[in-house]
Amino acid sequence: MTDIFGLLKGKPEDSDYMKKGVIVQGITGAYGSLHAKNMITYGTNVVAGVTPGKGGQKFEDKVPVFNTMQEAVDATNAKISIVFVPAKFFLQAAKDALNAGIKLLVAIPEHVPIRDTMEALALANEKGATIIGPNTPGIMIPELIKIGIMPAMPFKAGKIAVLSKSGTLLYEISDALTKRGYGQSITIGIGGDPVNGTRLIDAFDMVKDIPDLEGLVVVGEIGGDSEEMLAQRIIDSGFNKPTVAYIAGRAAPKEKRMGHAGAIVMGNYGSAESKVSMFNKANIPVAKRPADVPVLLAGKMGKSD
Amino acid sequence: MQLLEFQAKEIFRQYGINLLPSKSSTNIEDGRKHAQELGFPFVIKIQVPVGGRGKAGGIQKCQNMDELDLKYPQVMDLKIKGEKARAILLEKMADIKQELYLSLFLNRSKRCYTIIASNEGGVEIESVKSQIIKEVGLGEVSDEIANEVAKEMGLQGKTADGFIDTLKKLSKITIEKEAELVEINPLAIMQDDSIMALDGKFVTDDNSNFRHPELEKYQEKTAIEERAEKSGFSLVELDGDIAVVGNGAGLVMSTLDMLSDNGGKPACFLDVGGGATTESVYEALTLISKLDRVKGILVNLYGGIVKTTVVAEAFLKAYEDNLIDLPVFSRLKGTESEKAKEMLQGSRTKIFDTVEEAINAAVMGVKK
Numbered sequence: 052m053t054d055i056f057g058l059l060k061g062k063p064e065d066s067d068y069m070k071k072g073v074i075v076q077g078i079t080g081a082y083g084s085l086h087a088k089n090m091i092t093y094g095t096n097v098v099a100g101v102t103p104g105k106g107g108q109k110f111e112d113k114v115p116v117f118n119t120m121q122e123a124v125d126a127t128n129a130k131i132s133i134v135f136v137p138a139k140f141f142l143q144a145a146k147d148a149l150n151a152g153i154k155l156l157v158a159i160p161e162h163v164p165i166r167d168t169m170e171a172l173a174l175a176n177e178k179g180a181t182i183i184g185p186n187t188p189g190i191m192i193p194e195l196i197k198i199g200i201m202p203a204m205p206f207k208a209g210k211i212a213v214l215s216k217s218g219t220l221l222y223e224i225s226d227a228l229t230k231r232g233y234g235q236s237i238t239i240g241i242g243g244d245p246v247n248g249t250r251l252i253d254a255f256d257m258v259k260d261i262p263d264l265e266g267l268v269v270v271g272e273i274g275g276d277s278e279e280m281l282a283q284r285i286i287d288s289g290f291n292k293p294t295v296a297y298i299a300g301r302a303a304p305k306e307k308r309m310g311h312a313g314a315i316v317m318g319n320y321g322s323a324e325s326k327v328s329m330f331n332k333a334n335i336p337v338a339k340r341p342a343d344v345p346v347l348l349a350g351k352m353g354k355s356d
Numbered sequence: 357m358q359l360l361e362f363q364a365k366e367i368f369r370q371y372g373i374n375l376l377p378s379k380s381s382t383n384i385e386d387g388r389k390h391a392q393e394l395g396f397p398f399v400i401k402i403q404v405p406v407g408g409r410g411k412a413g414g415i416q417k418c419q420n421m422d423e424l425d426l427k428y429p430q431v432m433d434l435k436i437k438g439e440k441a442r443a444i445l446l447e448k449m450a451d452i453k454q455e456l457y458l459s460l461f462l463n464r465s466k467r468c469y470t471i472i473a474s475n476e477g478g479v480e481i482e483s484v485k486s487q488i489i490k491e492v493g494l495g496e497v498s499d500e501i502a503n504e505v506a507k508e509m510g511l512q513g514k515t516a517d518g519f520i521d522t523l524k525k526l527s528k529i530t531i532e533k534e535a536e537l538v539e540i541n542p543l544a545i546m547q548d549d550s551i552m553a554l555d556g557k558f559v560t561d562d563n564s565n566f567r568h569p570e571l572e573k574y575q576e577k578t579a580i581e582e583r584a585e586k587s588g589f590s591l592v593e594l595d596g597d598i599a600v601v602g603n604g605a606g607l608v609m610s611t612l613d614m615l616s617d618n619g620g621k622p623a624c625f626l627d628v629g630g631g632a633t634t635e636s637v638y639e640a641l642t643l644i645s646k647l648d649r650v651k652g653i654l655v656n657l658y659g660g661i662v663k664t665t666v667v668a669e670a671f672l673k674a675y676e677d678n679l680i681d682l683p684v685f686s687r688l689k690g691t692e693s694e695k696a697k698e699m700l701q702g703s704r705t706k707i708f709d710t711v712e713e714a715i716n717a718a719v720m721g722v723k724k
Contacts, residue, residue: 138563139566163563164564164567165534165536165563165564166494166561166564169467169468169494173494202659215606217604217605217607217609218604218606219602219603219606219658220606220607221606222658223607223610223689243605243606244563245462245464245536245561246462246464246467247467250467252465270606272605272606273609274464275464276464277465280465297610299606299607299609299610300609300612301613301616302609302612302613302615302616302617302622303609303612303625304438304594305437306405306406307592308562308590308592309590309592309605309608309609309625310590310592310605310606310608310609310625310627311605311606312561312562313464314605314609317537317559318407318480318482319482339613339617340610340712341610342710342711342712
């Protein structure tokens with residue numbers, strides 16, 4: 052299991068404790084440079100960028116750009132990278148990162164072919180590395196480190212873990228939580244693709260033992276059975292922190308892809324009803340609207356006190 | 357993309373899977389020609405991208421030309437689960453001993469391909485208890501695994517050989533065409549013990565389309581969906597009267613759900629992607645202006661750093677250019693929203709603080 056806090060924060064004895072280095076793959080592209088800047092502003096320690104053919108440049112006058120991941124890792128010893136390359140180049144970028152020793156790879160691109168994701172995952176497993184995404188907004192510990200494209204505004208440090216398939220719903224629901232006084236200990240966007248490097252159950256395993264965790268929010272959507280598996284895992288593990296879920300796509304027609312490659316109901320596989328009924332079985336209330344999530348969470352927290 | 361039965365069978369044929377003689381058409385003249393080439397009797401099968409065709413009367417036996425003239429148009433006019441016929445397949449009838457089920461599909465949560473096989477074919481696989489399930493990584497089916505499945509099915513001799521051959525071909529299709537699902541239901545054992553695919557379902561990974569120009573002809577998109585894709589949006593047409601626009605698939609789905617909960621009927625799902633600019637919102641309004649049943653537009657944008665004034669400009673420009681003459685009910689989360697409200701004063705666009713208010717106003721607004 053991935054020690055996500057070890058990767059994102061490190062240990063007090065580490066020289067780079069609380070300022071772990073992050074490499075940005077595709078840092079000179081329009082999208083990559085915009086979000087590299089935003090991450091730096093947020094306080095993320097961006098130590099290098101990689102763009103083949105642009106080695107030797109400095110990004111924003113201070114972050115060195117390398118031609119290859121190997122050079123970037125050799126120079127910085129970073130274990131985290133975030134990928135902004137176009138989808139069709141994702142597999143190569145992921146291979147370069149994993150072969151160079153990256154242990155946490157955050158895959159932003161949308162439209163990565165499933166086969167490429169599966170190949171990247173096989174290599175990650177072999178190397179003992181973790182992939183978040185593809186098609187994810189990223190991962191963050193609010194007010195400490197942001198590795199992704201999420202705006203800063205909705206998030207605040209706190210004790211609720213938020214796991215989400217959707218980007219904008221993650222922002223929307225975190226915003227609602229923050230307004231109600233529920234800051235977040237960590238937020239993980241698992242992504243809207245059919246195959247996720249980190250599934251909801253994997254993300255749950257990453258956060259379930261956070262010592263001062265006070266609650267868990269799961270933002271799911273139609274497609275696949277990630278939510279059902281998570282509900283079963285919560286039942287089996289005896290996890291008893293207040294948990295609330297939200298599922299998008301109840302009104303979506305069957306057999307149609309609703310924006311996300313993974314958001315499709317085939318027969319009954321992936322339907323909202325199936326997910327809601329499994330969450331109910333796990334005694335997890337499912338909000339009808341995003342705005343209801345903090346209300347239900349407050350109710351749960353009151354009860355479990 | 358999801359292929360129709362006759363399209364799936366075109367692929368099956370290329371890979372040498374056993375099929376009955378069949379011909380597809382979209383008009384009765386071609387149908388009559390095909391009937392003569394095939395010879396009576398045969399089956400008339402509606403081609404729609406959904407299941408449950410048999411129960412809905414979409415599969416009919418046909419003995420002679422008079423019957424064809426009667427039934428062809430009947431089947432062509434059917435709607436199954438809201439889906440119109442895309443074509444009609446005429447297929448020879450089979451002398452069947454037994455119906456089996458066989459599929460290879462992407463098991464998303466296990467992140468591997470999975471074989472499902474059963475001795476009970478011809479019914480929905482979800483309702484079948486005796487399933488043989490085998491995980492096969494990236495879709496490669498070895499001789500050993502294929503033999504094992506045939507053995508567990510209790511197949512022998514020529515039937516086992518035919519089954520193993522079909523399974524290996526399905527594996528080849530899955531890998532080479534990057535399928536999410538390839539299903540044969542039913543897979544028939546014929547009177548002479550040979551194996552024959554009587555139906556075919558085939559879903560490919562849209563994200564791999566760029567590697568498969570050969571599949572492009574099967575792509576079924578309306579002109580508007582195509583244009584949306586070119587703009588980097590994703591659009592699904594629905595049959596209601598309120599167009600739903602937002603940024604991010606999850607947020608738009610969520611808006612659709614809340615609208616339906618409140619008695620509204622969505623006319624489309626339109627996700628303009630992560631950000632929102634004057635150009636992207638204007639393009640979204642352009643697309644919606646081409647849908648004729650729309651009576652109102654519901655906009656739900658969540659942008660941490662999006663300036664709502666920028667979005668307001670797009671609405672104003674759309675009215676100015678006579679692109680739309682529809683009321684817009686909008687919830688814009690972002691900066692400068694007071695200024696945006698001022699800008700839109702007197703226009704047909706209203707900005708609301710919460711999505712719930714925008715939805716209520718939209719549902720009431722289109723009733724008028």
